[in-house]
Amino acid sequence: MNKTFSLFKGLRFEAYQCPKCKKKFFSEKQATNIARTIDALRLKEKYPRQIVAIGHSRGLTLPKDIVEFFGLDRKGAKVVIVPNIAKKTIELRTD
Numbered sequence: 001m002n003k004t005f006s007l008f009k010g011l012r013f014e015a016y017q018c019p020k021c022k023k024k025f026f027s028e029k030q031a032t033n034i035a036r037t038i039d040a041l042r043l044k045e046k047y048p049r050q051i052v053a054i055g056h057s058r059g060l061t062l063p064k065d066i067v068e069f070f071g072l073d074r075k076g077a078k079v080v081i082v083p084n085i086a087k088k089t090i091e092l093r094t095d
Contacts, residue, residue, distance in 0.1 A: 002016065011038075070094050
């Protein structure tokens with residue numbers, strides 16, 4: 001197999017090509033990378049959300065795209081809230 005590149009949805013990905021039949025193949029690692037890259041393209045730069053009341057606390061909903069991409073739809077999924085007072089930002093990190 002020879003290393004080559006393949007175009008998919010306007011993106012260039014590394015692939016392997018059979019020298020005899022000229023068919024292109026992807027390794028499992030390459031296919032995973034392609035799937036992750038294409039999934040990432042679905043994500044928007046910003047997702048405006050409104051804060052909602054949950055008892056005496058406040059919360060927000062996460063868009064389906066974000067939940068699926070970061071694997072937050074699995075049971076027991078957690079995020080860490082990281083406030084940055086100097087920048088007046090809140091960052092969510094997955095574990």
